[in-house]
Amino acid sequence: MTLKKTQLYLYFVLFFSASVFSHEGQEARIKFWKEYYNPKVEVTQERIPSIKIFLHKIGPFFQLQTVVENFKFTPESDMKDNNSWTGYGKLYINGKFITRVYNERFFLKSLPVGNNEIKVILSSNMDHDVALNRELISDQIYMRFPEYNFAEARAEAHNLFTQCEFSDNGKARTKVLATKGLKASESSEYLQCRYDSNKSIEPFTKEMTRVQKGHYDIVNASLKERIGLWKSYENKEININEAREKNLVMENSVDVKMKELMCTLTLSKDDSCK
Incomplete structure (x- = not known):
């Protein structure tokens, strides 16, 4: 086998192998990067945190109410304690991160036109999503804007x-x-x-x-x-x-x-x- 043919053969083998492993490992890599960018902290305490959100219309605006139990909002401890009972809420609208929630009541400046999913996920002070058995502790509601009868x-x-x-x-x-x-x-x-x-x-x-x-x-x-x-x-x-x-x-x-x-x-x- 000539040097040129050998090089082509090795290139084909390496390229084909990389493609196969790339395809087979794609789901694993996606899972890895999701967990890397969205790390979790598991609930270990006996009193399990919970969250319930409500949307109230006040004049032309909407107020988001976030009610938590066995969990405390602690803006003063940002990046200090990585536990599952203190931290903040992560507000998402239609899957897009909007802001952190540190108070029970929060005014939304605007909502996208159409059907909306409003979701809040509990997070530790170290930006780890709080989870129980790997399931995020969160709540979501759905509403249409503008509203109709x-x-x-x-x-x-x-x-x-x-x-x-x-x-x-x-x-x-x-x-x-x-x-x-x-x-x-x-x-x-x-x-x-x-x-x-x-x-x-x-x-x-x-x-x-x-x-x-x-x-x-x-x-x-x-x-x-x-x-x-x-x-x-x-x-x-x-x-x-x-x-x-x-x-x-x-x-x-x-x-x-x-x-x-x-x-x-x-x-x-x-x-x-x-």
Whole structure:
């Protein structure tokens, strides 16, 4: 083997080996760097810290309330003690770090337009996230800004539902399904979109009537079942005929369960309720 061929061979072996190990170790490296940049301190004391957050609207502003137990905010001890019972809270909005929380009440200057996740994680004075059995001790709430009422939320949910089929992505998905002899609704992705659309009114469940809440829960349960069903078909665990038969039963069960609910709520003695 010539020197040039030997060099090329060694280069190929080294490059191929590095690629394989790089691929195999990717998840391990990601986990390592996440833990490196977000180190944890495990709870060792008997009294386990807890956190609960609330959002209050005061005039045009929002006030974040952070209630902690078995934990103390200690700005005076910054970078001094690395324990799991003193420190501060880390405020995140939509996954982005905003600031440290050292007081029970904190004014938010602004919120992004749209749906928001507001999260606070307990942290030690040495910037280690407090954890119990490697699970972060935190709390999160969800809110939409600007706020809207139940009627507006239902209208928005219907709009999201419509987009499941008639958005550009929805149309493209329907076209692909049609080439396979499938309807738009015979897809776990489409049904997941419908489920997510319906869940968007979750914050308003307390404003629903018993009938509305019952219908909401029954439809969501049916959609979850159908999502699982069509995933089974997509994974080739069942055939199309079996999937369609079971799907029809699940769809019809919504009407059956709603009828049962109405009979229960009205205490009807009608023959149809027997």
